[in-house]
Amino acid sequence: MQPENAHQTRVLTSLRVNGPQTASELAAQLSLSRSKIGQELARLEQLELVDRAGQAESRGGRRSGLVQVARSLRFVGIDIGASSLDVGVAGGGMDIRAHVSEAIDITEGPEVILGRAVELVGKLRADGHLPRLDGIGIGVPGPVSFRDGFTVSPPIMPGWDRYPVREHFMHQFDCPVLVDNDVNAMAIGEMYCGLARSVRDFLFVKIGTGIGCGIIMGNRVLRGSNGSAGDIGHIAVHDTGPVCSCGRTGCLEAWFSGAALSRDATALARSGESPGLRELLADRGTLTARDVGAAMRAGDPQALGLVRDGGRRLGRVLASLVNFCNPAMIVVGGGVAELGHVLLAEVRGELYRRSTPLATSSLPIVLSELGGNAGIVGAAGIVSDHVLGVQPAS
Amino acid sequence: MQPENAHQTRVLTSLRVNGPQTASELAAQLSLSRSKIGQELARLEQLELVDRAGQAESRGGRRSGLVQVARSLRFVGIDIGASSLDVGVAGGGMDIRAHVSEAIDITEGPEVILGRAVELVGKLRADGHLPRLDGIGIGVPGPVSFRDGFTVSPPIMPGWDRYPVREHFMHQFDCPVLVDNDVNAMAIGEMYCGLARSVRDFLFVKIGTGIGCGIIMGNRVLRGSNGSAGDIGHIAVHDTGPVCSCGRTGCLEAWFSGAALSRDATALARSGESPGLRELLADRGTLTARDVGAAMRAGDPQALGLVRDGGRRLGRVLASLVNFCNPAMIVVGGGVAELGHVLLAEVRGELYRRSTPLATSSLPIVLSELGGNAGIVGAAGIVSDHVLGVQPAS
Numbered sequence: 001m002q003p004e005n006a007h008q009t010r011v012l013t014s015l016r017v018n019g020p021q022t023a024s025e026l027a028a029q030l031s032l033s034r035s036k037i038g039q040e041l042a043r044l045e046q047l048e049l050v051d052r053a054g055q056a057e058s059r060g061g062r063r064s065g066l067v068q069v070a071r072s073l074r075f076v077g078i079d080i081g082a083s084s085l086d087v088g089v090a091g092g093g094m095d096i097r098a099h100v101s102e103a104i105d106i107t108e109g110p111e112v113i114l115g116r117a118v119e120l121v122g123k124l125r126a127d128g129h130l131p132r133l134d135g136i137g138i139g140v141p142g143p144v145s146f147r148d149g150f151t152v153s154p155p156i157m158p159g160w161d162r163y164p165v166r167e168h169f170m171h172q173f174d175c176p177v178l179v180d181n182d183v184n185a186m187a188i189g190e191m192y193c194g195l196a197r198s199v200r201d202f203l204f205v206k207i208g209t210g211i212g213c214g215i216i217m218g219n220r221v222l223r224g225s226n227g228s229a230g231d232i233g234h235i236a237v238h239d240t241g242p243v244c245s246c247g248r249t250g251c252l253e254a255w256f257s258g259a260a261l262s263r264d265a266t267a268l269a270r271s272g273e274s275p276g277l278r279e280l281l282a283d284r285g286t287l288t289a290r291d292v293g294a295a296m297r298a299g300d301p302q303a304l305g306l307v308r309d310g311g312r313r314l315g316r317v318l319a320s321l322v323n324f325c326n327p328a329m330i331v332v333g334g335g336v337a338e339l340g341h342v343l344l345a346e347v348r349g350e351l352y353r354r355s356t357p358l359a360t361s362s363l364p365i366v367l368s369e370l371g372g373n374a375g376i377v378g379a380a381g382i383v384s385d386h387v388l389g390v391q392p393a394s
Numbered sequence: 395m396q397p398e399n400a401h402q403t404r405v406l407t408s409l410r411v412n413g414p415q416t417a418s419e420l421a422a423q424l425s426l427s428r429s430k431i432g433q434e435l436a437r438l439e440q441l442e443l444v445d446r447a448g449q450a451e452s453r454g455g456r457r458s459g460l461v462q463v464a465r466s467l468r469f470v471g472i473d474i475g476a477s478s479l480d481v482g483v484a485g486g487g488m489d490i491r492a493h494v495s496e497a498i499d500i501t502e503g504p505e506v507i508l509g510r511a512v513e514l515v516g517k518l519r520a521d522g523h524l525p526r527l528d529g530i531g532i533g534v535p536g537p538v539s540f541r542d543g544f545t546v547s548p549p550i551m552p553g554w555d556r557y558p559v560r561e562h563f564m565h566q567f568d569c570p571v572l573v574d575n576d577v578n579a580m581a582i583g584e585m586y587c588g589l590a591r592s593v594r595d596f597l598f599v600k601i602g603t604g605i606g607c608g609i610i611m612g613n614r615v616l617r618g619s620n621g622s623a624g625d626i627g628h629i630a631v632h633d634t635g636p637v638c639s640c641g642r643t644g645c646l647e648a649w650f651s652g653a654a655l656s657r658d659a660t661a662l663a664r665s666g667e668s669p670g671l672r673e674l675l676a677d678r679g680t681l682t683a684r685d686v687g688a689a690m691r692a693g694d695p696q697a698l699g700l701v702r703d704g705g706r707r708l709g710r711v712l713a714s715l716v717n718f719c720n721p722a723m724i725v726v727g728g729g730v731a732e733l734g735h736v737l738l739a740e741v742r743g744e745l746y747r748r749s750t751p752l753a754t755s756s757l758p759i760v761l762s763e764l765g766g767n768a769g770i771v772g773a774a775g776i777v778s779d780h781v782l783g784v785q786p787a788s
Contacts, residue, residue, distance in 0.1 A: 005425040006404075006424060006425040007425065010400075030400060031399040031400040031401065143752055152752065153752055199619065200619070201618060201619045213718070215718075215719065217611065217616050217618075218614070218616075220612070222611050222612075222616075222719060223720070224595060224611075224719055224720020224721065224753070225593065225594070225595045225720055225721060225722035226720060226722075226752065226753075226755070226756075227720070228717075228720045228750065228752045228753050229718065229719050229720040230718065230720075231717045231718070231720070231750055231752075231753065232717060232718055234717055234749075234750050235713075235714040235717050235718070236710075236713070236714070236748050246750065248748070316630075317714070319629075319630070320629040320630070320711070320714055320715075321714075321718055323622075323625045323626060323628055323629050324607070324609075324623065324624065324625070324626055324629070324715055324718065324719075325609065325616060325618055325623050325718075325719070326617075326618020326619055326620060326621070326622045326623040326624075326625070327618065327619060328619035328620075354630050354642070355628075356622065356625055356628050356640065358537055358546065358547055358620065358622045358625075359618070359620075359622050359625065361620070362620075
């Protein structure tokens with residue numbers, strides 16, 4: 001069920017943004033009469049979009065039951081990564097009620113991957129986690145036309161260009177479906193349930209195989225004019241450098257990302273410059289960012305050097321972006337974020353050195369605490385805002 | 395007069411964003427009954443916030459007068475620059491009805507400069523241009539705390555730090571007053587009346603003595619968490635370079651800005667490398683960006699080199715920002731924009747070479763057509779949106 005008119009969406013927006021309230025508080029805030037609010041709340045209860053949350057402090061005899069976004073609502077959040085698929089169920093308060101996950105290979109194409117996602121939603125329903133289904137949000141690892149619900153020229157997703165992801169789900173499930181870039185979804189997850197809850201303007205930087213950025217300004221995702229905002233992996237940090245997957249040289253993610261770390265660590269192992277990495281490579285056959293972290297913690301100076309150089313280059317790019325958009329926080333997530341505080345220390349050093357004092361005077365740079373959950377919370381959040389007609393105030 | 399309730403602000407927002415409409419169209423769009431809309435429109439007419447704009451096409455007998463934001467409204471826009479003061483009067487349709495201008499020196503401090511501005515408003519009133527005064531918007535050349543209405547650590551404005559600019563005007567005039575950064579105001583002017591009218595997401599780059607950027611995303615100004623968003627003059631383009639006014643090296647505006655051009659042109663004139671510039675310097679005693687433009691157009695290769703190098707450095711910074719926020723247009727304004735198409739050609743070349751094809755596939759980079767009017771139109775626009783309660787949809 002969706003709200004039927006503008007009054008109802010304003011009520012739902014206020015409940016989402018300000019939390020549970022009494023009918024009188026809502027009436028005052030929205031300039032509606034007490035009887036009009038009563039009417040709309042009754043209707044929203046019939047639609048099962050709001051429910052009662054208990055009693056507010058008494059104000060002298062008037063009925064003062066608290067109203068909230070219905071806890072019985074169920075939104076599905078799907079987070080499609082290059083190598084993993086996560087499906088979660090969130091309630092009306094953006095609380096995760098169930099979560100399943102499996103390994104995938106995004107290059108198998110949309111039919112296979114979306115088929116798996118549909119099966120996992122079916123499994124969650126069979127297990128009783130979806131007594132109702134109010135909307136499905138999906139994050140995919142590439143640029144998305146948010147309006148159209150498909151990916152646009154996604155570099156790491158052969159076969160997905162303009163594939164109708166939204167239609168695929170709408171055929172299977174009778175509910176609203178929205179598709180967004182995975183990093184945007186994670187940023188929204190951080191806004192609702194992560195460390196960025198307390199701020200209105202922040203950047204979420206995901207360092208995985210590549211590097212991307214979710215931009216939240218005034219509690220809204222900034223998607224740009226054709227959905228490619230946040231594509232910071234291809235910002236040039238030097239005039240020269242390793243050749244990037246995009247064909248240019250000097251791009252940030254060709255210098256520092258999961259893929260770049262793997263490449264550089266393998267070279268250090270093969271050349272024998274890093275005995276620690278050589279041992280790990282012999283053990284495992286390939287090296288990942290996690291292996292670089294392990295070698296670094298074991299005292300390998302070459303591994304430490306890789307992390308420091310990478311952090312400095314990331315910090316250099318972020319310094320420009322901080323001058324440009326003056327965020328109140330930077331949250332760093334994705335697999336490479338596991339390199340932790342050594343990485344953050346380098347980023348901070350470079351950022352504080354290169355950005356203006358006004359922009360960095362109170363700028364925390366933190367590691368995501370949501371980790372793997374950010375994507376599903378955010379995807380569920382995107383579709384729930386859409387269903388409820390929520391427009392966060394700016 | 396200001397609107398009295400949320401219905402009235404929604405009516406005014408719709409009229410500002412969608413233009414003149416009939417009462418029936420407004421009722422349908424805002425989910426209000428025809429009689430409720432009639433009531434609110436009558437009240438808005440009494441408040442002189444809306445008036446009748448003529449007849450819509452007939453739809454079979456129903457009364458269909460068009461309603462619009464009252465053309466009789468009068469907003470004052472004040473644009474305070476480092477060396478110029480502009481005061482204009484705009485009507486309800488953001489049309490400039492009168493405009494006065496004079497040379498100032500911002501370092502004379504707030505009492506003197508704001509005193510001059512108040513006098514100019516008085517002059518416009520004495521001349522009959524302000525039969526009413528619904529609000530005053532002010533743009534100042536430094537970071538502004540938009541909420542507090544004062545400047546924060548403005549580098550080129552000694553004596554202005556935390557000076558209560560808004561209060562200064564509120565004591566003199568009985569109307570709402572808002573203060574914003576001058577470049578933000580110009581960007582809003584471009585959004586209402588300039589080439590950017592047609593897009594929702596764009597950057598306005600002002601190249602004057604320094605370099606700043608106004609960021610419009612989803613038809614809103616992005617101000618950042620403490621009002622310093624758009625401070626692109628201090629983004630580092632190289633690790634080394636001339637020492638900047640901020641004390642660091644490598645900043646964009648230390649390499650390219652009105653001040654940097656003046657410095658470099660003077661050096662080329664004194665060393666004799668550029669006979670053209672040497673002649674101009676002998677003539678005038680100082681060299682400005684305009685002189686560099688004149689020498690360039692007269693065929694001086696050194697002057698041309700300065701513009702090309704500067705354009706490339708600006709393009710380099712803009713390339714990062716385009717990848718980051720994916721605007722639909724870049725408008726270049728400010729005095730140095732008079733260097734014109736040679737400058738733009740270099741910016742474009744660098745930008746298209748360094749940004750991702752998706753972000754630049756349809757990205758016009760244009761010179762401002764509003765020129766000196768952008769600041770007053772925008773300052774008037776900021777306060778008029780506030781007075782009308784306008785929240786552009788995103």
